[in-house]
Amino acid sequence: MQELRAEVRAEFQMLYQEQFQSMRPMQSPIEEHVVPPPPTGRSGKGSCSASAIPEDDMDDGSPCLLYILEEDEMVLVARGTEFRSATVCHGMQLLEDEVKVSVDEMIMPDASVPLSTEEIFTVEQAYKSFITWPKFLVKPVSDPSTQEQQKIPLSEDDPLSSLHLLADILDDKPLEVQYDANVFGHGSEVPIYLNSQDVRELASGTQELNISIIQLWTMYMSGVTNKLGRSDDYGFIDPQDIHESNDFDHINMRMISSFRRGKKIYFLPYISGRHWQLLVMSVQDNYALWFCSLHRPPPTQLRQAIDCSISASMMMDGRSIVKSRKIAWISLKCNRQNGSYECGYYVMYWMTHIVRSHITRSWETRFKTTTPVPEKSLLFIRNAAAKYIVRLYNSS
Known part of the structure; x- marks a missing residue:
């Protein structure tokens, strides 16, 4: 449909x-x-x-x-x-x-x-x-200058309800969120724009999520890793940097720059068509873990860009690519969605589960079920995202 x-x-x-x-x-x-x-x-x-x-x-x-x-x-x-x-x-x-x-x-x-x-x-x-x-x-x-009104803070106690109010507020002007270079490893003159349609999609809980929501969730998860003292373990890559509409060289250069930050694990949310998927990378151990809620294989364009950027990163770090083994691509046994819209929430859930459980190895023993993510877990994700967005608005 x-x-x-x-x-x-x-x-x-x-x-x-x-x-x-x-x-x-x-x-x-x-x-x-x-x-x-x-x-x-x-x-x-x-x-x-x-x-x-x-x-x-x-x-x-x-x-x-x-x-x-x-x-x-x-x-x-x-x-x-x-x-x-x-x-x-x-x-x-x-x-x-x-x-x-x-x-x-x-x-x-x-x-x-x-x-x-x-x-x-x-x-x-x-x-x-x-x-x-x-x-x-x-x-x-x-x-x-003639229509200025005092901004009324939105409630963070019931963030999902506050999203409906926020969507009405953003009908006239989107929320501009400063691009965080500390999260993505590079700056940007263009902020992240959160518009009313994005907010309504999250508030409904039954629609596909736009890229701005995933970008903001990535920033939120970076804050979680800092609070847990795990910022050296996990790095995050902007899904806009690896968007399928970008040319190969652009994706490759962004990956090379990101992989040289020295993190153990990198999260790469990827959207193919209108379907969100998650790539989890370890440059140190030379593997790429693929999470897809429809159990589709990783796109060829993404695989080629990752393989090329890994080799380039090794050369720039002075490591030989002749004796090194090729990166191992592993499609994990992961949760499968029931409906047609949940893919973005599944990516957010997997990122949360990995960071909070501090998973950095033994992946195949930690992910071994194809059952859908429980509704209460998806509701937790929506509430966390809503609270973060409401907080961003209140502090703007």
Whole structure:
């Protein structure tokens, strides 16, 4: 059923985009109303640089929220600036139901823009650029200086109930969580964005989890290892770094950097399609443990990236790869999910069980059942995640 809904949604979005694109005229030599830039002596960064393109008068820009259609509801994907008086965007005459915007802040970088161009298909590609957007998917932002309200702390005693309140709060603006370089081994200029849809998925307990929830859970588990005095034993890798949409070199370089932190065990939450899986690695003992709640094998792309990064890490550490044995890939006998949405919770459960039980060896004797994770254990995971997120909001 989930796959059917995904196919229908994808087909709807494609037809929606084709409808708009077909209404747009072919590019013509329309001259844009140019406002000459001040003589700063600096050159631009290309035709899509929002900071360097002299087009329509930019003085009328106002903050806005940018949405897309996701199934039957509007989903916030970015914050930006709309230019209502603009009539042209990148040489294309705007239709009456279109508006020129710039993407100033990403909320869902991987989301597809409603009106793509030859160079821009996702929100991330549109970042700091001008792009055309359907007017009905652009909402104004009230001036925070005149609309400022005192934030009321949410209850941490009943965190799952508080999530419903938090989701309503985040409808206007997502929660920005600072990227923790101490957890992931590297910094990032882009924070982790937690939006209302992510929170509602966790609050429901019956929907698949987005990557931001798993990222925050990884940060939470890092805090648990510190409190237990096990920070030298366990390391964590950002699931965004090994996302299947990344190219091989990017994944490889992130792995090499991470594996040189000297941890005994590394957790690598991995999403394939819409299914979460967990890779547990020991660089020292040269093995990779695979956890999958549907008992699928590890993807070939991930195996190749791991094998390559392990060899590169050994060479950089001065160890010979000629005499070393190949990394052992082991698919453990692990819990199997009953439904279609629990995979993210299973990954969170396995990470928790390993850290709290201080498991670093004898894996096959510790994991030897395929029975589903008990509901009370999944509820514990949801409560812990909800409490952590509510605490992040209260301290923001």
